[in-house]
Amino acid sequence: MPELPEMETYRQLLIPRLAGKAVTGVQIEREKSINVPAADFTAAVLGVRVQGISRRAKHLLFHMEQNRVLLLHLMLGGAMVWGTPEERPNRTVQVELAFGGDRLYFIGLRLGYLHLHQEEEAVRLLRKLGPEPFDPAFTExxxxxxxxxxxxxxKTALVDQSVLSGIGNCYSDEICFTAGILPQRKLDSLSEEELVRLFQAMRSTLSEAASHGGYMDIPLFKGDTLTGGFDPLCRVYDREGEPCVRCGTAIARVDFASKKSFSCPGCQH
Ligand SMILES: [Zn+2]
Structure with missing residues (x-):
């Protein structure tokens, strides 16, 4: 599931392509991916310009004229592709927005969604989310x-969106690795010094991942060399049995609290 670095990468790459552009066509192939009847969705966004794109936790918000917001959550398996009709992805597209000659294709939206809201409504829906890792007010x-x-x-606390926003299965493991702490540790066993290390690892890992384009394996557009650049740089996630880059010990998969988790038993404590 895309996390903060993946959604930040989308935001950065989409802003120059979408900002100021009006929606010139809407194609809804799967009504369950939206929250209002397709005709209402189309009527609400057709001819309306995108003013900006922001991110909150794992959501992207497309801020439109007329106080409208398209609230996107890709969940598990969702992705976006930007391109001409000739570059349409060779798989089922749930929602398609046209911007002149270009299209924004939403694919893999099974649990994911693109919901239409008023600005205030979107703010209210996201209110219960925990702090953003890079919010300057969210200090050590x-x-x-x-x-x-x-x-x-x-790990359970790191991925809980009501505690902290934007971190999921992959980056919780990567953050724990950077901090040298096992994800299955109990919170009440962590020293203050370890919590400081976790805070610093949270920021350094997420900013490194975002600057390398996150781990998504589907490029946003033809010639996109940013998206997915962090995938080969993941140190522990999905690397069971591979040697640890820090100490050479084989990375272990440990499942607990119905989550899979990867860590190094040699240098994480
Ligand atoms: Zn190690």
């Missing part, structure tokens, strides 16, 4: 306060 002190008073597994 805040992080220690937040995690220091929680119970349960470290």
């Amino acid at each position: 002190r805040e992080f220690i306060g937040l995690f220091g008073q929680k119970r349960g597994y470290l």
Whole structure:
């Protein structure tokens, strides 16, 4: 499932392509991917310009004229492709938005969705999300306060969107690896020094991943060399049995709390 770095990559790549452009066509192949009847969705966005794109947690928000927002969550398996009708992806497209000669194709939206809301409604829907890792107000002190008073597994808290926004299965493991801490540790066993390491690892890992384009394996457009650049740089996620880049020990998969998790038993404690 795309996480903060993947959604940031989409945002950065889509802003110069979409900002100021009006929707010139709408094709809904799967009504379950939207939240209103297809005709209403089409009537609400056709001819309306995209003013900007923002990200909150794992959502992208396409801010449109007339106080409208398209709220996207790709969930598991969702992706976007930008291109001409000739570059249409060779698989089922659930929603297609035309911007003149170009199209934004939404694919793999099984659990994912593209919902139409008023701005205030979108703000209200996202209110319960935890702090953003890069919010300047979310300091090391805040992080220690937040995690220091929680119970349960470290990984479970890292992926809980009501605790912290934008982190999922992959980056929770990568952050724990960078910090040298096992994801199955109990929160009440973590020292303050370890929490500081986790906070720093959270920021460094997510910014490194975002600057390399995240791990998505589908390029956004033809010639896109950014998207997916972090995939070969993942140190532990989905690397069971491979030697640790830090100490050479084989990466282990440990499942707990119905989550799969990858870590190095040699240099994570
Ligand atoms: Zn190691």
